[in-house]
Amino acid sequence: MxxxxxxxxxxxxxxxxxxxxxxxxxxxxxxxxxxxxxxxxxxxxxxxxxxxxxxxxxxxxxxxxxxxxxxxxxxxxxxxxxxxxxxxxxxxxxxxxxxxxxxxxxxxxxxxxxxxxxxPEKLSMKEAMIFGTAGLTAGMSILRLTELIKPEDGKIAVSGATGGVGALSISILNKLGYYVVAITGKTTEREYLTHLGAKEIIFRNEIENLDKKPLLKPLFAGAIDTVGGVILENIIKSTNAMGVVTCCGNVASPKIDLTVFPFILRGVALIGIDSQNYPMKYRAMVWDKLACEWKPNALSDxxxxxxxxxxxxxxxxxxxxxxxxxxxxxxxx
The missing domain is CATH 3.90.180.10 (Medium-chain alcohol dehydrogenases, catalytic domain)
Known part of the structure; x- marks a missing residue:
């Protein structure tokens, strides 16, 4: 009772x-x-x-x-x-x-x-909170990214790579077969990011200090940005033709200073991720994927x-x- x-x-x-x-x-x-x-x-x-x-x-x-x-x-x-x-x-x-x-x-x-x-049946309560809003946000970003970009299309950048959304995005993308480039300001975390599945690591100052030109040399087929600001600007300017960039955070800055050139000359798509009020239909879909085919092998690490x-x-x-x-x-x- x-x-x-x-x-x-x-x-x-x-x-x-x-x-x-x-x-x-x-x-x-x-x-x-x-x-x-x-x-x-x-x-x-x-x-x-x-x-x-x-x-x-x-x-x-x-x-x-x-x-x-x-x-x-x-x-x-x-x-x-x-x-x-x-x-x-x-x-x-x-x-x-x-x-x-x-x-x-x-x-x-x-x-x-x-x-x-x-x-979901295949997700424990503890695993659900290892994901939490960070995992849900990573999952929403990956859902939108993978609709248009396949592993064979090229490298995927993930900014804020040691944070909750960034780290989980790297783990899930790695499991799905994508070549992940981690962007971080933490120079001591190379081993951690490699363990998550990052194939390359770019330090924040390298991205922040790129040329101020409206378009830069294409580096990425797509990206998941978690920080905003100059890093998001330069990721967009460095994305391949028909690439996809998702954005979900603004800890660096809520502002971006861009021309329309990446969007109308390269056809880059910028997709905002709203984890707070995401429709329940898609929310349930993402949780089901996190419980099964997207669950990282090293989630408990x-x-x-x-x-x-x-x-x-x-x-x-x-x-x-x-x-x-x-x-x-x-x-x-």
Whole structure:
């Protein structure tokens, strides 16, 4: 018989003036609204948005105290929705989770049922969070890229290569037979990137310092860019005729300074990836692929695991750009 739970633990970010601090607090469960579900969280994961939310970035989270965590996986404890049943294992990522809705850094989340994807049979809960939003974003990027670019077409560049999206993109593309060129600012991570499947490594300053011409020598058949700014500009200018570049991040800059020449003289396609509100039909498709033919052989080599109480040091490393791979949070003892 299930226990009647009224309180739960959550990693709460509280503010005092301009200072933001996180700690584990006891929270009370609310009443489920129509079409909501209550999920007992087993794992969450740390993403850049979580680090921003935990440091008081009002572009991510408007009001505090707040529970970050844009990723969660667990078991439905209660439901007010006919399509999902108590006991089903579900993944909840993105939408407003962890932004202005209390997120996955907690023992329970209470969310609209339409945010949940049933956990694929061939994916464990831990594996789902090693992927998390980073893996989903990588998968969305790869889905769009592989629609138009095949392994025989040439090299694929991946920027921000040691980050969550970049590292998983390299692993998946390598498994699919693509020749991957990793772009990174971390000169000490050559061995790590090679282990993921990168065949070549280009350091960030080499890409940033390319010529300012509107078109550059073609180097890549396609690319997955996770950082934006000058790196994205120069990747686009260095992409082959009829190449494809996906973009999903702006940590370097949200701005790009380009002419239309790569697009109208080479036919390069630039595809934006919106992982937050990606349509559920395609979201479920990507999760199914991640569970099966896209699952990297070395997926378990690409993460570290912490408890709720030990999140803060990882957040600080992420904000400094010193975290590599994925960090998952084990909620169940």
């Amino acid at each position: 299930k226990q009647n739970i009224s309180t739960y633990k959550a990693y709460r970010i509280e503010n005092s003036g301009n200072s933001y601090k996180g700690s584990v607090k006891n929270m009370e469960l609310g009443t489920l609204a129509k079409d909501e579900i209550l999920v007992k969280v087993h794992y969450s994961s740390l993403n850049y948005k979580d680090a921003l939310s935990a440091s008081g970035n009002k572009g991510v989270t408007r009001n505090y105290p707040h529970t970050p965590g844009i990723d969660a996986v667990g078991i439905i404890e209660k439901t007010n929705n006919n399509s999902l049943k108590v006991g089903e294992e579900v993944i909840v990522t993105s939408y407003d989770l962890g932004m202005n809705t209390n997120g996955g850094f907690a023992e329970y989340i209470q969310v609209p049922a339409e945010w949940a994807v049933k956990l 690409n993460y570290s695991e912490v408890k709720l109480k030990d999140i803060q040091p990882k957040i600080e490393l992420m904000l400094k750009g010193k975290l590599k791979g994925r960090t998952i949070i084990s909620i169940i003892d």
